[in-house]
Amino acid sequence: MVTTIVVLITFLTLFILYPLAILLVDSFVGDGSFGFSIFQRIFAMKSFTRAITNTLKVGFVVGILSALIGLLFAYVEVYVRMNKFVGGLFKVVSMLPVVSPPFVLSLSMIMLFGRAGIITRFLLHIYDNNVYGYWGIVIVQTLTFFPVCYMMLKGLLKNIDPSLEEAARDMGAGRWRVFSDVTLPLLLPGLGNAFLVTFIESIADFANPMLIGGSYDTLATTIYLQITGAYDKAGAAAMAVVLLCITLAMFAVQKYYLEAKTAATLTGKASRARMLIEDKSVKIPLTIFCGLSAAFVILMYICVPIGALFPTWGRHFFPLTGKWFSQVFTRYKGFKAFKDSFVLSLISAPVTALLSMIISYLVVKRKFKAKGFIEAVSMLAMAVPGTVLGVGYIRGFSGGIFHTGLLQGIYGTGLILIIVFVVRSLPTGTRSGISALRQIDKSIEESAYDMGADSFRVFMTVTLPLIKDSFLSGLVTAFVRSITAISAIILLVTPQYLLITVQINEFAEKGSYSLACAFATILIVITYGAVLLMNLFIKYFGTSKSIKED
Amino acid sequence: MEKVKKGVRLDHISKIYQDPKTGKDFYAVRDTSLNIEPGSFVTLLGPSGCGKTTTLRMIAGFESPDEGEIYLGDEPINELTPNKRDTAMVFQSYALLPHYNVFDNVAYGLKLRKVPKDEIKARVMKILDLVELTGMEGRMTNQLSGGQQQRVALARALVIEPSVLLFDEPLSNLDAKLRVSMRTEIRRIQQEVGITAIYVTHDQSEAMALSDQIIIMNKGVVAQMGTPQEIYYHPVNEFVADFIGEANFLKGKLLSAAGEKVTLDVEGNRVTVPGKPGMKEGGEYTIVLRPEAACLAEAGGLPCKVVLSCFMGSYQNYHVMVGNTLVKLEEHNPKNRRIFSVGERCSLMFEPESVHIL
Numbered sequence: 001m002v003t004t005i006v007v008l009i010t011f012l013t014l015f016i017l018y019p020l021a022i023l024l025v026d027s028f029v030g031d032g033s034f035g036f037s038i039f040q041r042i043f044a045m046k047s048f049t050r051a052i053t054n055t056l057k058v059g060f061v062v063g064i065l066s067a068l069i070g071l072l073f074a075y076v077e078v079y080v081r082m083n084k085f086v087g088g089l090f091k092v093v094s095m096l097p098v099v100s101p102p103f104v105l106s107l108s109m110i111m112l113f114g115r116a117g118i119i120t121r122f123l124l125h126i127y128d129n130n131v132y133g134y135w136g137i138v139i140v141q142t143l144t145f146f147p148v149c150y151m152m153l154k155g156l157l158k159n160i161d162p163s164l165e166e167a168a169r170d171m172g173a174g175r176w177r178v179f180s181d182v183t184l185p186l187l188l189p190g191l192g193n194a195f196l197v198t199f200i201e202s203i204a205d206f207a208n209p210m211l212i213g214g215s216y217d218t219l220a221t222t223i224y225l226q227i228t229g230a231y232d233k234a235g236a237a238a239m240a241v242v243l244l245c246i247t248l249a250m251f252a253v254q255k256y257y258l259e260a261k262t263a264a265t266l267t268g269k270a271s272r273a274r275m276l277i278e279d280k281s282v283k284i285p286l287t288i289f290c291g292l293s294a295a296f297v298i299l300m301y302i303c304v305p306i307g308a309l310f311p312t313w314g315r316h317f318f319p320l321t322g323k324w325f326s327q328v329f330t331r332y333k334g335f336k337a338f339k340d341s342f343v344l345s346l347i348s349a350p351v352t353a354l355l356s357m358i359i360s361y362l363v364v365k366r367k368f369k370a371k372g373f374i375e376a377v378s379m380l381a382m383a384v385p386g387t388v389l390g391v392g393y394i395r396g397f398s399g400g401i402f403h404t405g406l407l408q409g410i411y412g413t414g415l416i417l418i419i420v421f422v423v424r425s426l427p428t429g430t431r432s433g434i435s436a437l438r439q440i441d442k443s444i445e446e447s448a449y450d451m452g453a454d455s456f457r458v459f460m461t462v463t464l465p466l467i468k469d470s471f472l473s474g475l476v477t478a479f480v481r482s483i484t485a486i487s488a489i490i491l492l493v494t495p496q497y498l499l500i501t502v503q504i505n506e507f508a509e510k511g512s513y514s515l516a517c518a519f520a521t522i523l524i525v526i527t528y529g530a531v532l533l534m535n536l537f538i539k540y541f542g543t544s545k546s547i548k549e550d
Numbered sequence: 551m552e553k554v555k556k557g558v559r560l561d562h563i564s565k566i567y568q569d570p571k572t573g574k575d576f577y578a579v580r581d582t583s584l585n586i587e588p589g590s591f592v593t594l595l596g597p598s599g600c601g602k603t604t605t606l607r608m609i610a611g612f613e614s615p616d617e618g619e620i621y622l623g624d625e626p627i628n629e630l631t632p633n634k635r636d637t638a639m640v641f642q643s644y645a646l647l648p649h650y651n652v653f654d655n656v657a658y659g660l661k662l663r664k665v666p667k668d669e670i671k672a673r674v675m676k677i678l679d680l681v682e683l684t685g686m687e688g689r690m691t692n693q694l695s696g697g698q699q700q701r702v703a704l705a706r707a708l709v710i711e712p713s714v715l716l717f718d719e720p721l722s723n724l725d726a727k728l729r730v731s732m733r734t735e736i737r738r739i740q741q742e743v744g745i746t747a748i749y750v751t752h753d754q755s756e757a758m759a760l761s762d763q764i765i766i767m768n769k770g771v772v773a774q775m776g777t778p779q780e781i782y783y784h785p786v787n788e789f790v791a792d793f794i795g796e797a798n799f800l801k802g803k804l805l806s807a808a809g810e811k812v813t814l815d816v817e818g819n820r821v822t823v824p825g826k827p828g829m830k831e832g833g834e835y836t837i838v839l840r841p842e843a844a845c846l847a848e849a850g851g852l853p854c855k856v857v858l859s860c861f862m863g864s865y866q867n868y869h870v871m872v873g874n875t876l877v878k879l880e881e882h883n884p885k886n887r888r889i890f891s892v893g894e895r896c897s898l899m900f901e902p903e904s905v906h907i908l
Contacts, residue, residue, distance in 0.1 A: 164645050167641055167646075170611075171659035172633045172634075172662040177662065186648070
């Protein structure tokens with residue numbers, strides 16, 4: 001166990017703490033002397049200060065919109081009797097952001113509402129619609145992130161004891177009063193939580209502002225341009241430090257203030273099933289509104305595979321053609337791109353899953369000195385935007401550790417890409433692993449010890465079978481996150497490796513939307529296939545449902 | 551409370567649910583009619599799944615009956631939503647709003663009714679005094695004990711002066727001692743206020759201690775309605791007899807009926823007890839014998855054999871076999887009595903007037 005802990009600490013220090021530390025070092029001493037000169041320089045740049053306001057503005061609006069739409073969806077699902085079809089739409093909506101690369105909505109936004117957009121140009125005959133910029137980013141990010149809020153809030157609403165609302169109603173409150181006096185106050189911390197999580201996601205998002213931002217730059221894109229366009233590595237490092245400070249502050253509020261508050265107000269267990277709202281004046285408008293919104297989101301996703309089938313997007317729609325798909329493979333090294341992405345993700349997924357399971361096991365079941373450190377650092381990675389990590393890796397490893405040439409060899413290789421994949425997926429894996437392990441009643445394992453099993457046997461015969469599902473979903477989540485990742489990777493990838501997401505980004509930048517769509521479609525098929533495979537596996541080989549329901 | 555007291559009437563009420571597993575419809579409550587007198591304390595008693603809670607929730611308005619009509623006083627209330635009904639419920643989980651303090655919880659219903667502020671304050675304080683929570687009004691609900699939370703829930707229901715007070719197993723989350731003192735408290739307050747109360751429980755001693763009338767439900771229908779004494783001494787069937795208290799069932803064939811008395815053949819013995827109207831010679835009848843109504847003696851009653859003899863402190867518990875029938879009995883204050891031990895042959899005695907024939 002000591003070796004495991006030492007290896008873990010080394011890994012976390014080297015690949016999470018060190019790259020962030022080197023950013024600090026670089027931004028204070030990058031030009032030779034210690035001081036704030038680099039920060040003074042970047043804050044004097046109009047483009048940088050504008051990027052900060054832009055990022056915060058977008059993050060704030062996206063956070064609020066996503067939390068509200070998520071709340072509406074969650075409320076309708078938990079409180080209103082829905083018909084099966086709309087319920088199905090809801091399921092698809094909650095699933096889509098999981099399996100799709102994080103920026104496909106920008107593609108479909110451009111294809112539906114851009115200058116050559118089907119809706120703007122062909123249905124509405126608007127020839128100069130500008131989707132690029134502030135509103136483009138806000139709409140696309142909201143549509144991308146609100147399903148996360150919806151799933152979070154759904155869980156919380158289900159935890160509200162229905163008898164609280166019944167009591168208020170019994171006292172004479174109408175539906176609206178029940179919502180504003182009982183449901184909303186109880187949900188408020190959770191709503192704040194959803195807002196902040198989205199806020200962090202939004203300001204860390206790189207690909208959407210890149211594709212649809214136009215001249216509206218956010219921090220993530222500014223940092224990227226600073227390093228790839230202006231070759232100002234010290235400046236980029238300082239900017240990354242600024243971005244990191246913002247996300248870390250948000251993360252601290254979210255994690256230590258709001259999460260605790262949410263748990264405190266919603267400890268209640270549902271004592272009986274909730275009476276669903278049957279009232280037509282409530283049910284019909286809500287169902288129609290949410291159904292249409294869900295259908296719109298789904299339409300936007302569907303637009304991607306369809307876009308890849310039109311001969312020329314925006315001009316010729318028929319006959320449908322497979323030429324873009326075949327060009328992906330014949331002319332644009334599609335096969336290599338898929339192989340590289342697939343293999344790298346396939347290697348990193350089991351590593352991530354295993355690592356996060358080991359970390360969660362140590363954190364939940366063992367007591368040792370460095371426990372707090374391991375837990376904190378693996379959670380810290382959640383608050384680090386991909387762009388920041390990418391810059392950190394460039395600064396940290398291109399010249400070796402502390403520019404000494406040590407470990408320089410991994411820079412530019414597939415190994416560093418795998419490490420980035422692992423670090424980026426580690427927090428989610430660890431978090432779900434911890435919650436799965438916490439659910440196992442201690443006395444179950446104790447009874448196995450009592451029967452005479454040693455700790456290895458207990459782990460293999462009791463603990464592992466009970467967390468099998470969680471391990472498996474961690475594996476698939478890590479795979480999906482890796483193969484759809486872009487923000488950190490785009491800074492680190494060398495021409496030797498072709499990655500699908502980077503290809504999609506490149507073709508979309510160049511305006512070859514049909515090719516970008518073809519790449520994205522195949523990627524979605526792969527990720528969806530992986531998720532399907534996982535569900536099948538859990539269904540037939542997972543911890544049986546009857547065990548969980550008890 | 552100057553309000554006119556109102557009763558509750560259920561007229562051929564049915565509630566149909568779908569079984570989530572099989573998808574089949576079943577009656578949670580079937581064709582039930584009840585008449586609950588104004589000002590009385592009535593308990594709905596039965597095993598879980600008998601339809602008692604569903605009945606209560608239909609009166610409160612949280613479920614709507616599929617057939618029949620519910621009246622509050624003379625007014626049909628099927629179409630009224632829960633917030634428009636003049637009922638107030640005390641929930642099993644108390645359902646106190648966790649983000650309000652005690653005062654705001656109790657005042658909530660009055661605020662909704664737009665009662666002026668001063669009056670709210672006066673009424674809340676008066677009710678808190680009634681439930682003996684004076685001085686607690688600033689506490690948050692999670693700072694209260696289970697019993698105190700229960701009192702807040704009761705105060706909240708009482709303060710809006712509803713026509714009917716509904717209780718959904720309100721004491722089931724309390725420990726045994728507190729349960730006993732709270733039920734006395736609930737009865738005291740109900741009597742003091744003089745309100746109609748409908749109380750759901752599966753605990754028979756609670757029902758006995760509280761009620762003017764007990765309604766025993768089984769499988770969605772009313773098995774019997776009556777005072778605690780009627781239900782205990784004159785159960786209408788084996789289910790009721792068995793559910794309320796302990797009961798022994800002695801099966802016998804009617805040999806002869808002479809005036810008020812009838813003679814039955816029980817396990818080859820002649821037993822003479824008071825009869826009931828309409829009994830026929832040769833018919834099979836069941837004698838209900840309560841454990842405390844019987845005792846053991848050397849001779850003179852039904853011959854039997856002791857199979858269990860157990861000292862319980864306030865009584866001696868026996869199981870004896872009369873032929874092939876097991877009879878359980880309790881002999882109270884056993885200190886100065888002859889104790890029979892397992893395997894002994896003896897005689898089962900009871901006063902003919904203390905049994906009931908089904």
